[in-house]
Amino acid sequence: MxxxxxxxxxxxxxxxxxxxxxxxRAEIAQQARAEKSKSLHKYxxxxxxxxxxxxxxxxxxxxxxxxxxxxxxxxxxLPQGSGLPLGPGYRLSNDKASVMGYGxxxxxxxxxxxxxxxxxxxxxxxxxxxxxxxRRMDLPQEDFFGIGIDSNKDLKTSYxxxxxxxxxxxxxxxxxxxxxxxxxxxxxxxxxxxEDTRIPSIEDVYTPSQAPGLFQDTDFLRTGATFTIDLSxxxxxxxxxxxxxxxxxxxxxxxxxxxxxxQWTVDLRQFVPIVQGARSIAVRLYxxxxxxxxxxxxxxxxxxxxxxxxxxxxxxxxxxxxxxVVFTNVEYRYQLNAFMTGVAFFDAGTVAPTVSALTSNxxxxxxxxxxxxxxxxxxxxxxxxxxxxxxxxxxxxxSDVF
Amino acid sequence: xxxAAVALALLMVxxxxxxxxxxxxxDPLWTDADQVFDASKAVKAEVSEGYDFLTxxxxxxxxxxxxxxxxxNTLDEVPDSSWFTNRIGRRPMTxxxxxxxxxxxxxxDVTDWIIVQDKGAPGFQPGFRAYDARDKRxxxxxxxYQLEGDTEDYPELASGVEMIGTLFYHAMGYNVVDTYVVNVxxxxxxxxxxxxxxxxNGDRRFRQDDLEEILKLLARNPDGTYRMTAxxxxxxxPLESFDYVGTRPDDPNDIYPHEHRRELRGxxxxxxxxxxxxxxGINTLDMLVNANGRSWIKHYMFDFGSLLGSSPRPWSGVxxxxxxxxxxxxxxxxxxxxxxxxxxxxxxxxxxxxGRVEADAFDPLTWKPEYPNPAFDNMRPDDAFWAxxxxxxxxxxxxxxxxxxxxxxxxxxxxxxxQALITRRDKIAKVWLNGVNPLVDFELSAQGELTFQNAxxxxxxxxxxxxxxxxxxxxxxxxxxxxxxxxEETVTAGRARMPASxxxxxxxxxTVRGNHPGHPAWNQPVRAYFRRQAGxxxxxxxxx
Numbered sequence: 001m002x003x004x005x006x007x008x009x010x011x012x013x014x015x016x017x018x019x020x021x022x023x024x025r026a027e028i029a030q031q032a033r034a035e036k037s038k039s040l041h042k043y044x045x046x047x048x049x050x051x052x053x054x055x056x057x058x059x060x061x062x063x064x065x066x067x068x069x070x071x072x073x074x075x076x077x078l079p080q081g082s083g084l085p086l087g088p089g090y091r092l093s094n095d096k097a098s099v100m101g102y103g104x105x106x107x108x109x110x111x112x113x114x115x116x117x118x119x120x121x122x123x124x125x126x127x128x129x130x131x132x133x134x135r136r137m138d139l140p141q142e143d144f145f146g147i148g149i150d151s152n153k154d155l156k157t158s159y160x161x162x163x164x165x166x167x168x169x170x171x172x173x174x175x176x177x178x179x180x181x182x183x184x185x186x187x188x189x190x191x192x193x194x195e196d197t198r199i200p201s202i203e204d205v206y207t208p209s210q211a212p213g214l215f216q217d218t219d220f221l222r223t224g225a226t227f228t229i230d231l232s233x234x235x236x237x238x239x240x241x242x243x244x245x246x247x248x249x250x251x252x253x254x255x256x257x258x259x260x261x262x263q264w265t266v267d268l269r270q271f272v273p274i275v276q277g278a279r280s281i282a283v284r285l286y287x288x289x290x291x292x293x294x295x296x297x298x299x300x301x302x303x304x305x306x307x308x309x310x311x312x313x314x315x316x317x318x319x320x321x322x323x324x325v326v327f328t329n330v331e332y333r334y335q336l337n338a339f340m341t342g343v344a345f346f347d348a349g350t351v352a353p354t355v356s357a358l359t360s361n362x363x364x365x366x367x368x369x370x371x372x373x374x375x376x377x378x379x380x381x382x383x384x385x386x387x388x389x390x391x392x393x394x395x396x397x398x399s400d401v402f
Numbered sequence: 403x404x405x406a407a408v409a410l411a412l413l414m415v416x417x418x419x420x421x422x423x424x425x426x427x428x429d430p431l432w433t434d435a436d437q438v439f440d441a442s443k444a445v446k447a448e449v450s451e452g453y454d455f456l457t458x459x460x461x462x463x464x465x466x467x468x469x470x471x472x473x474x475n476t477l478d479e480v481p482d483s484s485w486f487t488n489r490i491g492r493r494p495m496t497x498x499x500x501x502x503x504x505x506x507x508x509x510x511d512v513t514d515w516i517i518v519q520d521k522g523a524p525g526f527q528p529g530f531r532a533y534d535a536r537d538k539r540x541x542x543x544x545x546x547y548q549l550e551g552d553t554e555d556y557p558e559l560a561s562g563v564e565m566i567g568t569l570f571y572h573a574m575g576y577n578v579v580d581t582y583v584v585n586v587x588x589x590x591x592x593x594x595x596x597x598x599x600x601x602x603n604g605d606r607r608f609r610q611d612d613l614e615e616i617l618k619l620l621a622r623n624p625d626g627t628y629r630m631t632a633x634x635x636x637x638x639x640p641l642e643s644f645d646y647v648g649t650r651p652d653d654p655n656d657i658y659p660h661e662h663r664r665e666l667r668g669x670x671x672x673x674x675x676x677x678x679x680x681x682x683g684i685n686t687l688d689m690l691v692n693a694n695g696r697s698w699i700k701h702y703m704f705d706f707g708s709l710l711g712s713s714p715r716p717w718s719g720v721x722x723x724x725x726x727x728x729x730x731x732x733x734x735x736x737x738x739x740x741x742x743x744x745x746x747x748x749x750x751x752x753x754x755x756x757g758r759v760e761a762d763a764f765d766p767l768t769w770k771p772e773y774p775n776p777a778f779d780n781m782r783p784d785d786a787f788w789a790x791x792x793x794x795x796x797x798x799x800x801x802x803x804x805x806x807x808x809x810x811x812x813x814x815x816x817x818x819x820x821q822a823l824i825t826r827r828d829k830i831a832k833v834w835l836n837g838v839n840p841l842v843d844f845e846l847s848a849q850g851e852l853t854f855q856n857a858x859x860x861x862x863x864x865x866x867x868x869x870x871x872x873x874x875x876x877x878x879x880x881x882x883x884x885x886x887x888x889x890e891e892t893v894t895a896g897r898a899r900m901p902a903s904x905x906x907x908x909x910x911x912x913t914v915r916g917n918h919p920g921h922p923a924w925n926q927p928v929r930a931y932f933r934r935q936a937g938x939x940x941x942x943x944x945x946x
Contacts, residue, residue, distance in 0.1 A: 029657065
C-alpha cells in the first residue's frame with residue numbers, strides 16, 4: 001500500500017462516525033487497522049518486477065547459458081573474427097561427472113563448431129579435474145597477411161581450415177594459487193581456399209615458401225602443460241597482485257614428418273592499485289615462440305599472431321604472424337561506479353623470425369580509451385576506441401582484454 | 403485532490419500538528435498494538451533484487467514529503483511494536499545483557515550437524531542450512547540454523563561482523579535472530595537423505611560434492627575446522643523481506659508507510675555507525691507469527707555479514723553503486739576527478755578479519771548505503787537525534803563487550819574495531835545530537851520544579867553552552883492552543899521553576915531554547931507539555 005492510500009484510509013477513519021468516536025490514541029490506530037483489514041490483498045508486482053523476479057528466482061541467465069543439466073544456449077568459443085557463434089548445447093551432470101555436447105554456428109561468417117566433452121571436475125575433493133572430448137569445426141575465412149613484420153596490409157587473403165580435435169586434459173582446479181594443467185590432443189587440420197569473397201584466397205597471393213604448409217595437410221599430436229600462479233585479489237577484474245602463466249607445447253606431425261615444432265609462452269599480468277585502489281594500472285607482457293624440429297617447418301596456420309582485441313587493439317585480427325611474438329598492454333583503469341570502469345590503454349608489440357630479432361625498432365603500437373560494463377570490475381561487455389599506425393579501430397567484446 | 407487529502411490526513415494524525423484535541427488519555431503511548439488484527443492471509447512476497455536496485459536508484463519511490471515520522475508517540479519516541487522494542491535507548495542495559503543479545507542458548511554446544519538445504523540465498527558467504535544432530539524431533543519441528551562461513555582470503559571477517567551486527571541491532575531495539583560463532587568439524591557434518599540443493603535446474607538432492615565445493619571456499623582453522631556463524635531460524639512462516647517504502651497490502655496491522663517509520667528512518671544513523679552499507683530491504687525478514695490464536699507479522703533485521711567494510715565493494719558506505727554526476731565527471735576527466743572518499747586511507751597492517759572501516763575520515767552526514775533508501779532519504783534531524791541518542795547510549799565497555807563476542811583470533815582486530823566504533827560513535831553524537839535542540843528528560847515535580855537534560859552535553863558531544871531561555875505557558879488541550887504566562891527567563895542549568903499561577907492548570911507547556919555559539923540548532927524551541935495528575939505532573943508531550 002502506498003503512503004497516499006494509507007493516509008487516505010486514516011483520513012476516512014477520522015472523518016467517519018467511528019473515527020470521531022475514538023477516545024484514545026490507540027483506538028485511532030486500531031480503527032485504521034480495522035479499515036485496512038477490509039481491503040487486504042496480495043502484493044501485485046508489475047510486469048518488469050515480475051520479470052526480473054523470475055530471472056533471479058529461476059536463475060534464468062545460468063539456466064539459459066550454463067546449466068548443470070539440460071539444454072542450453074552456447075555462445076562463442078571460436079576464433080576472433082568469426083562473428084557471434086551461437087547454438088544449442090546439452091549437458092548431463094551428477095556429483096562425479098559431466099557430459100556435454102554442443103553445436104554452434106556463426107550465421108554471417110559460416111564458422112561452425114560441434115563437440116562434446118566428458119569431465120570429472122570433482123576429483124580429490126574438488127581440487128582436481130580430468131576431461132576428454134572431441135570436436136569438429138570449420139573456420140572458412142581466417143585472415144592471412146603474410147609472414148613477418150613487413151607484411152603488407154593490402155595483401156590480405158583468407159584461408160579455410162576444417163579440423164577434428166580429440167583431447168584429454170587434467171590438472172588441479174582453477175581457484176588455487178597454483179594451477180598445473182596437462183593436455184594431450186590429436187588434431188587433423190585440413191586446409192582449403194578461403195571463403196571470404198571480399199578478398200583473395202591465400203593460394204592466389206602466397207606460395208608455400210611464403211606460407212609454410214600451404215595445402216600440405218597432416219595430423220598433429222599435441223602435448224603440453226600450463227602452469228599458472230595466481231596472486232591476484234580477484235580472479236575476475238583483479239585490482240592488485242599478479243597472474244603469471246607459463247605454457248609449453250609440442251606439436252608432432254604424425255603423417256608427413258615435416259611440420260613438427262615446439263611452442264613456449266609466457267604471459268605475465270600485474271595489477272597495481274593506486275589511489276587506495278580506486279584506480280589501478282594493469283600491465284601485461286606476453287611472449288611466445290615456436291621452434292621447428294630439425295628439418296621441419298612451422299605451418300603458417302599455427303604460427304603465433306599479433307593483432308586484434310586481445311593483443312594490439314589497433315591492428316586487425318592476425319595482422320602479423322611469425323615464429324616469435326611479443327606484445328604488451330598497459331592499462332589505466334578507473335572505476336566509474338559498481339557497473340562501469342573507464343580505461344585508457346597503450347599496446348605495443350612485434351613479431352620476428354627469431355627471439356633476438358624482436359627489437360623495438362619494429363614495434364607496432366596503439367593507444368586508446370574505452371568503457372567496460374560488468375560488476376565489481378569483472379567485465380561483461382567492453383567497448384574501446386584505439387588509434388594506431390593502421391588507423392582507428394573500434395573494439396566491442398563480451399570479455400575482458402586480460 | 404488526492405495529494406491534498408493525503409496531506410490533510412497526515413496532518414491530522416501527526417501528533418501535535420492538528421487543530422483538534424492534542425493529547426489523548428493514553429498519551430504518551432509506549433506500545434503500538436500492531437499484533438491485534440489477523441494477518442494469517444499474508445503471503446510470501448516475490449522480491450526482485452534487481453528491481454529494488456533499479457527503482458530505488460533511478461526513481462523516487464515512496465512518499466518523500468518532509469514530515470515528522472508517523473509512528474512516534476507524543477514524546478517523539480518510538481513505541482514498542484512488532485518492529486521495535488525499546489532497549490538501550492530507554493533503559494540502562496547491563497553489559498551481560500548486551501553481550502547476551504538475542505541468544506536463546508547460554509552455551510551453544512552443537513558439534514554434529516545434519517545438512518537439510520543449501521544456503522538459500524546468494525551472497526559472498528558460503529554456507530548451508532543444518533540442524534543439531536541431537537534434535538530428534540519430527541522434521542517440521544526441528545530447529546534449523548543458517549551456517550555461513552568466511553571466504554578463504556578473509557578469515558573471521560564476515561562471521562565477526564555478523565555477530566557484532568546482531569548484538570548491536572538487538573541492543574538498539576530491533577528484532578534479530580540469535581547468532582553464534584561456531585567451529586564446525588567437517589568430519590562431523592552429515593547430509594540428510596532428503597536435503598536439497600537449488601541450482602539453475604531447480605531443487606535436487608544435496609550431494610557430498612556440494613558440501614566439498616562449499617568447504618573449499620571457506621577459510622579453514624589450523625585444526626581443520628571451519629569457523630562459521632549459526633543463525634537460528636526463528637519461529638513462524640517466512641514471508642520474505644519488507645520494503646523500506648509503503649506498507650504490506652496483506653497486513654492489516656501495517657498502517658504507517660515504512661519510509662515514515664522513525665525506526666526505519668533512524669536506521670540510517672545506525673547503519674552509518676556500523677557501516678552497514680548492505681542495509682537493503684532485501685536484508686530484512688518478515689515472519690508470520692502465530693500466538694494466542696492470532697497471526698501477526700514480526701519484522702526482523704537480517705544479514706549483517708557486510709558490516710564494517712567486510713564487503714569487497716570499495717565504495718562501501720561512501721558512495722552509491724551508481725550515481726550519475728560522479729560517473730560522468732570521472733569518465734570525462736579520465737578518472738582524474740575523484741570523490742573525496744576515494745582517497746581515504748585504510749590501514750594495511752591489520753589482519754584480514756578487519757574490513758574497510760576507519761574512523762578518521764568517517765563523516766556521518768555523507769555516509770551512504772549501497773543504493774538510495776527512501777526511509778533513509780526521509781530522515782529528518784529529529785529522526786537522527788532519536789537514533790543518535792541510542793548510539794550514544796553504548797558505553798565504551800558495551801562496545802568492547804560486543805566486539806569481544808566476535809572472537810577474533812588476533813587481538814589487533816578486536817582493539818582496532820572497538821576503537822573505530824568508539825570514535826565513530828562520538829562523531830555521530832557530535833553531528834546529530836547537536837543537529838536539533840538536544841534537551842531531553844523533561845520532568846516537572848509536584849512542587850513545580852522543572853528539570854531537563856542536555857543529551858549532547860551528557861554524551862560528551864558538546865560543552866554546556868551559555869544557558870537556556872525558558873518560557874512558560876498555559877495549554878488548552880481541546881483547542882491545541884497555548885498562551886504565554888510571564889516573561890522569558892534565562893537559566894544556566896537544566897532547572898527552572900513554574901510560575902505559581904499555572905499550578906491549577908490541567909496542562910502546562912514550557913518552551914526552552916538552548917544557547918551555544920557553536921550549535922545554532924540549540925536555539926530552536928523545544929516544547930514540553932505536562933498534564934496534571936494526582937500527586938504531580940506527567941510529561942505528556944515533546945515538540946522538537
